[in-house]
Amino acid sequence: MSTDVVGPASLVEQLYSELDQKVRVLRPKDDFTQLEKAYRVASEAHKDQKRVSGEPYMVHPLNVTLILADMQMDLVCLETGLLHDTVEDTRVSLDQIRKDFGEEVARCVDGVTKLSKLHLYSREERQAESVRKMLLAMVNDIRVIIVKLADRLHNMRTLQFLPRDRQQRIAQETLEIYAPIAHRLGMGKIRGELEDLSFQYLEPDASAELVREIESQRQQNEEFLNKMRHEVEVNLAREGIPARVEGRMKRAYSIFQKMKRQKIGLDQVYDLLALRIVTDSVKNCYAALGVIHNEWHPIPGRIKDFIAIPRPNLYQSLHTSVMGPGGRACEVQIRTEEMHRLAEEGIAAHWKYKEGKKGPGVDDQRVIWLRQLVEWQKELHDPGEFMSTLKVDLYPEEVYAFTPMGKVIVLPRDATPIDFAYAIHSDVGNTCVGAKVNGRIVPLKYSLKNGDVVEILTQSGHLPSKDWLAIVKTSKARNKIKHVINTTERAKAIEIGQKYLEREARRAGVGLSRITKADLERVASDYGCGKMEDLHAALGYGKFSARQVLQKLLPEQLEVPLTEAPKPAAQPAAPGQPSALTGDLVIKVKGCDDLLVYRAKCCNPIRGEGIVGYVTRGKGIAVHSTNCPNVQNLMYEVERKIDVEWARAVTETFPVKVMIYTDDRPGMLNQLTSVLFAEQSDIRSLEASADDKRGGDGAVIDMTIEIRDKKQLERVVNAVRRISGVRDVERTQ
Numbered sequence: 001m002s003t004d005v006v007g008p009a010s011l012v013e014q015l016y017s018e019l020d021q022k023v024r025v026l027r028p029k030d031d032f033t034q035l036e037k038a039y040r041v042a043s044e045a046h047k048d049q050k051r052v053s054g055e056p057y058m059v060h061p062l063n064v065t066l067i068l069a070d071m072q073m074d075l076v077c078l079e080t081g082l083l084h085d086t087v088e089d090t091r092v093s094l095d096q097i098r099k100d101f102g103e104e105v106a107r108c109v110d111g112v113t114k115l116s117k118l119h120l121y122s123r124e125e126r127q128a129e130s131v132r133k134m135l136l137a138m139v140n141d142i143r144v145i146i147v148k149l150a151d152r153l154h155n156m157r158t159l160q161f162l163p164r165d166r167q168q169r170i171a172q173e174t175l176e177i178y179a180p181i182a183h184r185l186g187m188g189k190i191r192g193e194l195e196d197l198s199f200q201y202l203e204p205d206a207s208a209e210l211v212r213e214i215e216s217q218r219q220q221n222e223e224f225l226n227k228m229r230h231e232v233e234v235n236l237a238r239e240g241i242p243a244r245v246e247g248r249m250k251r252a253y254s255i256f257q258k259m260k261r262q263k264i265g266l267d268q269v270y271d272l273l274a275l276r277i278v279t280d281s282v283k284n285c286y287a288a289l290g291v292i293h294n295e296w297h298p299i300p301g302r303i304k305d306f307i308a309i310p311r312p313n314l315y316q317s318l319h320t321s322v323m324g325p326g327g328r329a330c331e332v333q334i335r336t337e338e339m340h341r342l343a344e345e346g347i348a349a350h351w352k353y354k355e356g357k358k359g360p361g362v363d364d365q366r367v368i369w370l371r372q373l374v375e376w377q378k379e380l381h382d383p384g385e386f387m388s389t390l391k392v393d394l395y396p397e398e399v400y401a402f403t404p405m406g407k408v409i410v411l412p413r414d415a416t417p418i419d420f421a422y423a424i425h426s427d428v429g430n431t432c433v434g435a436k437v438n439g440r441i442v443p444l445k446y447s448l449k450n451g452d453v454v455e456i457l458t459q460s461g462h463l464p465s466k467d468w469l470a471i472v473k474t475s476k477a478r479n480k481i482k483h484v485i486n487t488t489e490r491a492k493a494i495e496i497g498q499k500y501l502e503r504e505a506r507r508a509g510v511g512l513s514r515i516t517k518a519d520l521e522r523v524a525s526d527y528g529c530g531k532m533e534d535l536h537a538a539l540g541y542g543k544f545s546a547r548q549v550l551q552k553l554l555p556e557q558l559e560v561p562l563t564e565a566p567k568p569a570a571q572p573a574a575p576g577q578p579s580a581l582t583g584d585l586v587i588k589v590k591g592c593d594d595l596l597v598y599r600a601k602c603c604n605p606i607r608g609e610g611i612v613g614y615v616t617r618g619k620g621i622a623v624h625s626t627n628c629p630n631v632q633n634l635m636y637e638v639e640r641k642i643d644v645e646w647a648r649a650v651t652e653t654f655p656v657k658v659m660i661y662t663d664d665r666p667g668m669l670n671q672l673t674s675v676l677f678a679e680q681s682d683i684r685s686l687e688a689s690a691d692d693k694r695g696g697d698g699a700v701i702d703m704t705i706e707i708r709d710k711k712q713l714e715r716v717v718n719a720v721r722r723i724s725g726v727r728d729v730e731r732t733q
């Protein structure tokens with residue numbers, strides 16, 4: 001026996017020669033040098049690999065390419081079929097493929113490789129459509145999908161070698177993702193086989209039972225179909241209509257679905273048996289329909305004209321169901337040869353090699369196809385242009401990304417991890433502090449790409465930043481961020497407003513505890529605030545003055561204290577105390593004016609220095625210098641941090657304490673004061689003493705001077721340093 005001496009390597013050779021013969025018959029004039037080269041490169045790359053079945057790995061790409069050859073696909077497709085697993089599984093690089101086989105093949109191999117890396121399996125039914133779209137969105141050449149479908153078909157045909165869990169996963173993915181894509185692309189033949197194979201693995205019992213039942217009726221059904229076919233052939237011939245008539249039985253999975261959906265038995269599936277009439281012209285399709293209806297009684301409501309109105313996937317045929325011999329129902333499908341090819345092969349039919357028929361007609365149809373596809377999604381701007389290069393971007397407005405658990409999140413193009421986080425859940429968005437894409441940390445402004453696996457890093461208590469509003473692309477994220485920012489700012493304003501009122505009451509020597517809730521609510525409603533909380537917020541935002549509110553609450557008690565109330569200008573506040581009744585006018589809170597602010601005692605920031613606000617409990621907003629050592633500790637409570645800035649055009653000065661170490665010599669103080677005079681800085685207090693700590697031979701001058709801003713302070717300090725005999729100048733608080 002020859003098979004005994006033929007080793008596994010020969011199986012590969014055998015398949016290749018089958019492929020070679022097939023393409024030579026289909027395309028006698030083509031040059032197959034590149035195809036042979038693809039075979040050699042792939043065989044070499046896979047030579048040490050085996051499939052789970054034990055066969056050499058190369059058997060798989062060869063079978064995939066045979067499927068493509070049977071579909072009469074072009075050479076780019078066939079070369080891609082042979083090479084499709086090399087970049088993923090071997091040392092062959094995409095660059096090498098580009099160099100050896102050109103840009104188109106490289107693009108297709110790259111596309112197939114990218115799809116292989118995706119885990120498309122989805123348990124959620126509503127996810128399936130997103131996954132299918134994502135898959136199509138990742139493809140820039142429709143031939144990638146065709147190769148991928150051939151790849152999947154061969155894997156399904158050899159699924160019995162895999163362990164059960166993988167069988168289930170692959171079959172599920174095939175049924176949910178790949179079979180519907182084949183359907184969309186009009187590839188009825190592949191779709192049917194993918195569905196039946198999946199069904200076999202996913203519902204082994206139901207499938208086996210159905211097959212048994214169909215088998216038990218087979219002889220009877222075949223007899224019926226043969227009889228019917230013969231009668232149709234005779235009738236059509238009598239009318240001079242050229243036709244090929246085939247009997248067919250509905251596919252197992254279609255039958256199963258129908259029985260399940262309509263809760264019926266096999267004997268009630270009226271279109272179980274069908275005849276297919278393939279004729280030469282549209283005119284003869286309608287003529288054949290007339291012949292059929294003349295001979296057998298049509299079942300009302302079962303006549304469908306998909307020639308006049310094609311299905312969305314461009315399927316065309318006339319359908320009717322008639323009462324056949326013995327009163328048995330039979331479906332009849334009537335179509336032209338061209339329609340038949342399209343029904344079986346769909347979009348793949350357009351890549352078919354057609355000798356002497358390479359005119360614009362073929363390309364036109366290809367464009368129509370994709371236009372149709374695109375209309376299905378309504379989003380391509382100029383299909384003709386995209387199609388001329390065979391490149392497609394079916395979903396230019398969308399990007400599809402995965403959660404680590406494999407859920408697909410559909411977002412607009414250029415969406416960021418923040419949008420992704422909010423798409424999962426508002427809490428995830430609000431507490432998002434970072435993101436990993438495909439395992440790597442990325443900036444939050446990163447633009448997500450199709451197929452990215454995104455992991456959001458969260459930290460409880462974290463709040464969204466205003467800066468995010470400039471980055472996010474989805475309105476959901478934008479609205480949620482705005483909402484949180486408004487809520488936190490309001491909470492801060494309420495807290496500040498409340499303390500503001502309490503402080504004002506203390507100043508006036510009035511105990512707020514004596515005021516009843518009813519009084520508070522009355523005053524709140526006087527101000528148009530529904531609740532006391534709203535009044536506090538309005539006070540915090542500086543809409544009303546606390547003194548006025550207090551006056552309304554306790555008019556008789558406040559009369560005296562208010563007339564004596566000091567004017568803010570007449571009595572400048574000491575450092576570390578709120579400087580004015582309405583807060584420190586030289587600093588304002590970004591985005592919400594007139595919150596009560598004061599400069600922190602610890603660092604006493606002056607104009608021009610970097611500052612940051614911190615909401616205290618009870619004293620309004622403390623403003624620290626960003627250099628202040630306390631800031632680091634305070635900022636652990638990020639939610640209490642608030643952005644502040646120096647208000648413009650205010651001529652207020654800040655008291656700044658400095659220590660000046662000098663030689664102990666006469667005239668020093670005089671020189672100092674003239675420097676300060678020259679810099680227009682007033683001295684508020686001055687104290688000179690012997691410098692005990694630094695060796696005893698010098699003097700130390702402790703001064704508080706009035707400073708407008710950081711620049712003035714720098715000028716003063718530099719000028720003081722230049723005075724001969726000055727050893728050091730230090731700012732102290």
Ligand code: MN
Nearest residue numbers: 060084085151
């Ligand atoms: Mn493969």
